[in-house]
Amino acid sequence: MKAQEQEFRQQLLDMLPALRRYCYALTSDRHNADDLLQASVEKALQRWEQYQPGTEFSRWMYRLCRNHWIDTMRTDKPTDEFEEDSMAQDATIGPEALAISQTALERLQGRINQLSDGLRMALYLVAVEGRSYQEAADILDVPAGTIMSRIARARQQLADGNDL
Amino acid sequence: MNRIDDQTLSAYIDNELSPLERAETEAALEQSQALRARLAQLQGADIAAKACFSDIDSEPMPEGLEALIRGDIDATDKSASNVVTFPEHPVRPALPTHPPRRRISAPAWGIAASVVLGVVLFWQSPQGDSNQQRLNQFASNAASGEVLETDDWRAEVISSYQLANGTRCRTLQQHTPDTSRVLQACGEPGNWQWQILNDGESYSTATVDSIDSEYGTQVMSAEEEARWLQKK
Numbered sequence: 001m002k003a004q005e006q007e008f009r010q011q012l013l014d015m016l017p018a019l020r021r022y023c024y025a026l027t028s029d030r031h032n033a034d035d036l037l038q039a040s041v042e043k044a045l046q047r048w049e050q051y052q053p054g055t056e057f058s059r060w061m062y063r064l065c066r067n068h069w070i071d072t073m074r075t076d077k078p079t080d081e082f083e084e085d086s087m088a089q090d091a092t093i094g095p096e097a098l099a100i101s102q103t104a105l106e107r108l109q110g111r112i113n114q115l116s117d118g119l120r121m122a123l124y125l126v127a128v129e130g131r132s133y134q135e136a137a138d139i140l141d142v143p144a145g146t147i148m149s150r151i152a153r154a155r156q157q158l159a160d161g162n163d164l
Numbered sequence: 165m166n167r168i169d170d171q172t173l174s175a176y177i178d179n180e181l182s183p184l185e186r187a188e189t190e191a192a193l194e195q196s197q198a199l200r201a202r203l204a205q206l207q208g209a210d211i212a213a214k215a216c217f218s219d220i221d222s223e224p225m226p227e228g229l230e231a232l233i234r235g236d237i238d239a240t241d242k243s244a245s246n247v248v249t250f251p252e253h254p255v256r257p258a259l260p261t262h263p264p265r266r267r268i269s270a271p272a273w274g275i276a277a278s279v280v281l282g283v284v285l286f287w288q289s290p291q292g293d294s295n296q297q298r299l300n301q302f303a304s305n306a307a308s309g310e311v312l313e314t315d316d317w318r319a320e321v322i323s324s325y326q327l328a329n330g331t332r333c334r335t336l337q338q339h340t341p342d343t344s345r346v347l348q349a350c351g352e353p354g355n356w357q358w359q360i361l362n363d364g365e366s367y368s369t370a371t372v373d374s375i376d377s378e379y380g381t382q383v384m385s386a387e388e389e390a391r392w393l394q395k396k
Contacts, residue, residue, distance in 0.1 A: 024220040034226045127210040152174035158209035
């Protein structure tokens with residue numbers, strides 16, 4: 001195995017947990033996330049020579065992963081806006097629900113899953129991975145200003161949606 | 165900048181404002197308790213997101229994946245029992261626009277919550293709730309370590325601290341016969357914004373440390389705390 005390929009494989013190993021979380025953010029489902037992770041790793045190993053050493057490895061992998069998700073696995077159309085109606089039925093939960101923390105946690109998971117793909121991915125890259133707006137914009141192929149508005153809307157909808 | 169909206173606060177959280185905008189935002193935060201509370205709410209969404217997205221870390225990696233990357237397994241070797249070759253098409257439908265709720269196991273949530281402080285839910289208690297009034301009063305007067313016992317519950321102040329944005333908060337733990345939970349009161353004595361940080365099962369003494377690492381907060385000394393509480 002060439003040294004360059006070994007280095008590629010090591011970088012892939014190093015970022016595997018982060019790549020898995022990225023897959024989870026994309027798919028909103030653990031099983032689909034692991035399927036996407038497996039597929040992305042296989043594709044990356046087949047195409048490792050296409051990676052330009054010196055460029056950001058995680059960005060290359062995220063793009064490969066996202067393209068695979070869009071091209072082969074995802075069957076629903078992308079949603080740009082948050083589906084307000086889907087949350088309306090949850091907005092009347094009373095204080096008694098506070099005692100059932102597990103239920104509340106599940107509801108929160110549901111709310112994050114219900115964010116549109118664009119909002120959820122902006123939230124993941126900026127709030128969880130700590131990337132700048134420009135870095136997130138480069139990964140998602142949108143302007144930095146779009147990331148700025150999406151991350152704000154994601155936080156807004158989560159914060160307001162969690163009022164009990 | 166005339167108005168500090170959620171997008172500005174969000175960019176402030178991400179350190180994406182210009183120096184001038186940042187200074188204006190900090191000045192506005194200094195002046196407005198409501199704005200500081202809103203900032204804390206938006207920051208809470210980040211904590212919630214970290215807990216949710218880290219949930220998958222509690223699951224083991226797909227079998228054989230790391231060996232595949234190391235080159236111990238050939239992806240084309242169909243005889244390798246632990247290699248799962250990914251199909252070209254979905255093995256299951258992708259999520260619908262409105263995904264059905266799915267149950268997350270309690271242990272998984274506990275692990276995720278303990279790693280990243282816990283999922284934040286915003287608690288606006290009903291007006292006139294005597295228990296809430298007692299808790300408000302207790303948070304406004306008690307030093308860290310003090311305990312309040314009622315017929316129904318017991319509460320203890322864990323610590324007081326100041327977030328990087330200037331917002332001052334207290335963490336309390338409340339126990340009932342059936343459950344425990346960690347609460348955060350932000351604002352000023354007598355005028356608190358309450359949040360539930362997590363349930364008792366996933367709480368650990370590392371909570372304040374986690375807050376520190378998240379937001380660069382400073383835990384108050386006993387003297388600083390006493391001065392703060394006396395200002396009310």
